[in-house]
Amino acid sequence: MSALFNFALAFAQLCFILAMCCAAARMMIGPRAQDRVLALDTLYINGLLTLLMLGMRTSTTIYFDIALLIALFGFVGSIALAKFLLRGEVVEP
Amino acid sequence: MSADMLPPWLLLPVSLLLIFGGLLTLLGSLGLLRMKTFYQRMHPPSMGNTMGAGCVLIASMLVSSGLAGRPVVHEVLIAVFIVTTSPITAMLLMGAAVHREASQREKREP
Amino acid sequence: MKRIAWLLMIGLTLMWLLLTGSASPGNVLLGAALSVAMTLWFSAVRPLHPHLRRPRAALRLFWRVAADVLRSNYAVARIVLGLTAKRNVHAGFVDIPLAVRDPHALATLAAIVTSTPGTVWANLSPDNRVLTLHVLDLRDPQHMRDTIKHRYEDLLREIFE
Structure with missing residues (x-):
């Protein structure tokens, strides 16, 4: 059973890395700024999941804290970028 | 103690959840790459955000509970954050896209 | 009489316990004190309260x-x-x-x-x-x-x- 588990870990990690590649490609292609922000949003969720996989692989819980921080800061980043696209400024006076 | 020494009845659901979640997330990002217009591209990534992330978080919860020998549920926090924050991002991005497309059209045909 | 946001307090305490990862009595007390204080102070920022009926x-x-x-x-x-x-x-x-x-x-x-x-x-x-x-x-x-x-x-x- 541990062979299946190791295979599943490697497979899922490969999936997330490929997904990150797709999102990065979309970020390069664009074509408009909102596509890039959406790609960044997807990219950070995939990065978060990859970190959780690493945590399961190494049997530690340190990666959980990093994943939580990515969830928080990634959200703030996407919101700031989307707000900037909407209004042309992030914090309105 | 490393994670692959856990009992088989725990490793089997964890493995299935991981494979399923990985496939769903990959499909979501593939959709982001393949869809034609921005509005269509908004939809596939939310597969990874909901089911994909959910599967991996449950798997991670099972593994860390098995390792600690008691229920460990702190991964719920990440799920709560994703569920509460993704509507805000989606709403603002949709608003930004509608706004920018309208202003571009105005510039083209004044 | 202002309504007290019990659910928010309980939720914040639970989040504190999950993040610190221990449920010793002192930790529970500290989390509860922090969440009660935060809920009372910040209720002025957001005066709307949800009414959970069912x-x-x-x-x-x-x-x-x-x-x-x-x-x-x-x-x-x-x-x-x-x-x-x-x-x-x-x-x-x-x-x-x-x-x-x-x-x-x-x-x-x-x-x-x-x-x-x-x-x-x-x-x-x-x-x-x-x-x-x-x-x-x-x-x-x-x-x-x-x-x-x-x-x-x-x-x-x-x-x-």
Whole structure:
């Protein structure tokens, strides 16, 4: 059973890395700024999941804290970028 | 103690959840790459955000509970954050896209 | 008499316990003290309070949404893989008249709509009466309106209003 588990870990990690590649490609292609922000949003969720996989692989819980921080800061980043696209400024006076 | 020494009845659901979640997330990002217009591209990534992330978080919860020998549920926090924050991002991005497309059209045909 | 946000306090305490990862009596006390203090101080910032009427209906809504998330994941996966080649899938905006007024119910509806793949919240009219959704596979706008109305909105009104 541990062979299946190791295979599943490697497979899922490969999936997330490929997904990150797709999102990065979309970020390069664009074509408009909102596509890039959406790609960044997807990219950070995939990065978060990859970190959780690493945590399961190494049997530690340190990666959980990093994943939580990515969830928080990634959200703030996407919101700031989307707000900037909407209004042309992030914090309105 | 490393994670692959856990009992088989725990490793089997964890493995299935991981494979399923990985496939769903990959499909979501593939959709982001393949869809034609921005509005269509908004939809596939939310597969990874909901089911994909959910599967991996449950798997991670099972593994860390098995390792600690008691229920460990702190991964719920990440799920709560994703569920509460993704509507805000989606709403603002949709608003930004509608706004920018309208202003571009105005510039083209004044 | 101002209402006290019990649920928020309990939620914040639980979050503190989960983040610190221990449930010793001292830690519980510290978390509870912190969350009570934060809830009381910050209630001036956000004076709106949700009225949770029927917790059991909330549970029913949760299962319903979970089933819908599964189903729509399957549908969107088929579209991404191009398995719907026989009929052409076209996306579009739908206007949906809303009857719910409670802001917390609307926020919950936004979370539901966004987390089911295939529908995205696009716009809410300034008077909260008309919701615009973007739907990936738009077959019948009237069917979409009925789904939102009967599957989610009625339960949300039962829970929050």
